[in-house]
Amino acid sequence: MSTPSNHNIIQAKKAKILAEKAEIKANIEKKLKLLPDLPGCYLMKNADDLIIYVGKAKNLKNRVRSYFRGAHDAKTTKLVSEIHHFETIVTNSNKEALILEINLIQEYKPIYNIRLKEGTMYPYLKITNERDPQLIITNHVLKDGGQYFGPFPNVYAATNTQQLLHKVYPLRRCNKNEKRACFYYHLGQCIGCCDHEISTETYDKQIGHIKRFLNGDVAEIKQELKIKMAKAAEKLDFEQAADYRDQIDYIETTIERQVIMSQDYDNMDVFGYTMDKGWLSIQVFMLRQGSILKREAAIFPAYGETEDEVTTFIARFYKEQPHIKPRAILVPSDVDSELLTEVLEIGVSTPLRGKKRSMLELCEKNSKLALDEKFRLIAMSEQKTVGAVAELAELLRIPQANYIEAFDHSNISGSHAVSGMVVYRDGKPERKNYRKFKIKTIEGAHEFAHTQEVIRRRYLRLLREEKELPDLILMDGGKIQIRAARDILENELGLNIPVAGMVKDDKHKTAALMDGYSEEVVDVDPRSQAFHFIQRVQEEVHRYAITYHRQVRSKSQFGSILDEIPGVGPKTRNKLLKHFKSIAKIKTAPLEEFKKLGVPIPTAERILETLNKEKATT
Known part of the structure; x- marks a missing residue:
């Protein structure tokens, strides 16, 4: 248990x-x-x-x-x-x-x-870098001298394209151990290095056809297939003609170049930016193997000229990461391209039209969307915080509620009575200024007197230390707490700080706001930001107070048990409380740890025996 x-x-x-x-x-x-x-x-x-x-x-x-x-x-x-x-x-x-x-x-x-993941990644087609090259499918792009094309959306698309090229522009299909013409050579799908030596010029010509096709130039291969289809039909070889027809259809419906795969900007980085309201949003698209390999984004306040800020950002981007330098960089026209070229020793330019321009505009579009999102999130946050406290001040007819202190009490039948205070500034919690109060002057459950003690201690101290006073005090309760707070503030301390009560329903949920002076319930729209703000404050101060109460109660129970053990006086008890923090930790502590605290071994043994015996009986 x-x-x-x-x-x-x-x-x-x-x-x-x-x-x-x-x-x-x-x-x-x-x-x-x-x-x-x-x-x-x-x-x-x-x-x-x-x-x-x-x-x-x-x-x-x-x-x-x-x-x-x-x-x-x-x-x-x-x-x-x-x-x-x-x-x-x-x-x-x-x-x-x-x-x-x-x-x-x-x-x-x-x-x-x-x-x-690796092993099942979208595939590429690769022309291998060797004496008798092959056209293979791979999931890995390596720096091995091979020529890569893709990636393809799936293995099916890559395989179909590979099979088409095997039929029209074949390279080596077999391994190099073949001693005679392979099966694929007889089918016309192998260039024939298994049967006779193939010159590098022949390979270069065939590879040229393949590269043009994979780079989007499909007119030549389509024309060849149409001629073959017509000849097959003339010979009444309808099965072969249908195969050529399917190959043509595949080219027309599947082999399509896109802006994102353009080889025109392979190994190139693109920078786009948006500047608004003192904030600079920069996006970087890193293009490798003809596609976006990575995106970097940064949003930060800019204090100098926008163009200078962007130029500095780009220079630092590569100076701090020299290993990622591309062959070329695309930037907006107002960025100092000449300076960057000189500093980075990379070609920096601004495209005016075409696919590169399209990519630059896409980068700028993303930078604007990112900054717009930030501003809208800020606006939402301000409406939830600053807007909410402005609504609250208007409802209570007070000048402002930018600095709020809220109180709640916690006890069980008057025992271990404590209070918690939370602070909100501009609608946001200021946790470093939260305070805990252990009730010192009142015995038993006495909500009015508890409130008086806490309010007296808090604001008497602020007056003595000449600290800032809040714009509004919120009490987690109704008339009793409101009247107790007003009594101390007005009659003892001579302060005129607005007070209001956060009234709960029978389910302990926020129900209403009570004006501290008229003691009338203020009509607050449950859908308003002010109502949601009051809910947040009430839940936070309740959480803070009850957490403190549990700590005090646990510590008291801890001390009471120790006081009953022979040989444990106030000094030893305080040592144990300070060091172990809980009974559970004492129960599992080795005797050596007690010895380090100066507790005699016989006393430590009695402590462990008593606590573990109590555990067994609970």
């Missing part, structure tokens, strides 16, 4: 976990409202800011929202339970989102992209 102290610790941990989950959910809900109706990728992150899942969507708003709406299977439920926050990257099309998704998974290897 758990000791009271263990129970309190467990309850406190549960409360903390629930509060954290509620905060995470609220932050996610805010971001869900800001998602664009555009294609792109989304990155799910855990509490450690690690990417745990990458996905793509035709419509980011619909897809990302679906994770947090409705029921899911066990796998998705587990993923969602670990999502702390998420990011999105907008693309020009769904196909671009697919290719970007591939590279993000390759870069970050998220734990929930199980089927897309």
